[in-house]
Amino acid sequence: MIMEIYKEHILDLYKNPQNKKILNNFTSEFSKNNLICGDTIQVQLLIQKEKIKDIGFSGDGCAISQASASLLTDKIKNMSIKQIKNLTKEDVLELLKIPISYARLNCALLPLDAIKGALENAGN
Amino acid sequence: MKDNFKKDFPIFANLPKLVYLDSAATSQRPKVVIDALKNFYEKENANIHRGIYTLSEEATKNYELVREKIADFINADTDEIIFTKNATEGFNLLSNTIKELIPNGKNEIVLTDMEHHSNLLPWQNFAKRYNFKLKFIPLTKNYELDYDKAKEIINKKTAIISFTFVSNVLGTINDANKLILLANAQNALTIIDASQAIQHFKINVKKLNCDFLVFSSHKMMGPTGVGVLYGKKKLLEKMPPFLVGGGTIDSVDYENAVYLEPPRKFEAGTPNFAEVIALGNSIDYLKHISFDKIQKYEAELFEYALEKLHKIKNIKIYNPGKNKSAPVISFNIQDIHPHDIAHILNDKNIAIRAGHHCCMPLIKKLGILGACKVSGVCRASLSIYNTKEDLDKLIAALKKAQEIFGK
Secondary structure, three states: OHHHHOOHHHHHHHHOOOOEOOOOOOOEEEEEEOOOOOOEEEEEEEEEOOEEEEEEEEOOOOHHHHHHHHHHHHHHOOOEHHHHHOOOHHHHHHHHOOOOOHHHHHHHHHHHHHHHHHHHHOOO | OOOOOHHHOHHHHHOOOOEEOEOOOOOOOOHHHHHHHHHHHHHHOOOOOOOOOHHHHHHHHHHHHHHHHHHHHHOOOHHHEEEEOOHHHHHHHHHHHHHHHOOOOOOEEEEEOOOOHHHOHHHHHHHHHHOOEEEEEOEOOOOOEOHHHHHHHOOOOEEEEEEEOEOOOOOEEOOHHHHHHHHHHOOOEEEEEOOOOOOOOOOOHHHHOOOEEEEEHHHOOOOOOOEEEEEOHHHHOOOOOOOOOOOOEEEEOOOOEEEOOOOHHHOOOOOOHHHHHHHHHHHHHHHHHOHHHHHHHHHHHHHHHHHHHHOOOOEEEEOOOOOOEOOEEEEEEOOEOHHHHHHHHHHOOEEOEEEOOOOHHHHHHHHHHOOOOOOOEEEEEOOOOOOHHHHHHHHHHHHHHHHHOOO
16 A cells, blocks of 8 residues: 555655756745645746746655655646646646545645745745 | 553554554553543533532542642642643643742743743743743753753743753653752742653652643543643742633622632633543553553663664664653654655554654754754654554564665
């Protein structure tokens, strides 16, 4: 059962996260805490002409939150602001392709919350 | 390890696979406590105080009997025992009523780097309200309090020193006697958080000579919803009530009220009387086993756990070691997030806690002390119903986690 969650693609992303970087050139940023474990994720966005031109995230987290951040940050590159704002919990779960229990939902959704927070900070 | 305390706790008969290593969060309850609750609700239920009928009189008598039991348990006088809803409420009661006791010229509160949020946030509020300064006794590299620094920090401006007897993260047993002597020399009030101590060893408030002591029922095998605040009578008498309402007054008119003597003036509203009465049974249970036996059993388990955990590769243990700690062990395994470890352990029916354990500032400090990044830690906390087999399962599951993460 546990192997359904800790699948290879999740563990790979945990060990080699995508877009885990600090941007020097960004238009907005946002930090979000996971209230259960105290983890913090920070998202930076470079928005140009209503599109995400670059994105970086930082902060330690569990395998689920790190994989979710990698997959989401990849997905939203070149998406429009409006499309990103419409992303839902289901979209995140579809990206992760693993069963997420109630207790881990916070971990999975933390990156999306941070991204949406950064969009709001940018005045969107 | 010939004793078998597990059989006294029905949850292990109902969930035979459960390996419960989260007693620092809440303990399991023995059958005698669960039966007492059921018995009360089925056969004895009536509100306490003021009822002029047998059922209410009996309930009142049994409620007050537990006050006596607790007083005897920690060597206090009966009217020095106040029932609260939990330890957190005890600290809030103190931080809202203690100002009357502080002489002019004192404006510092001393805490430690290892306090639970419940013994930190009430004092943050107090400090902001009255313009006091908070000071913190730091840790040594061995996860103990730095008593040399404590001597410098506690001075004539110290109004209160409030500290935990046992850390809920590090397990460290603090030298309460030493801190109280330092406080007494400066005429400072002393408050002990005994939430993580009361279930592990005998506490004697008269011998400690602390002014106040706080703990909760649910961590000592009693029901939820009940806490205890001990306070020296001469201090309680000078303090105003905290929550007010029914049960606290001698007489009331539309403009004014005359409050009762302690402890009644601090117990507003209908208390959790059924739970208080059942707490009496958990005290009986602990006394029946005896702290000599509890300490011996837990020490053996703790030593076994430490020895086995130390053998796991890439583990970092945040604990001062045997004889200096209650059976609470926090740790991290390199490159595996505590959340993931707890999740994998849960798959094997092992309940540990992972995160900041309501000690966010301490967890940040551990990161600095351990020279590694820490956003949370795993914590295994033991009680008398644990066995060496439980710990063997923990070790096997931790190795499994390392296997999954390819370490």
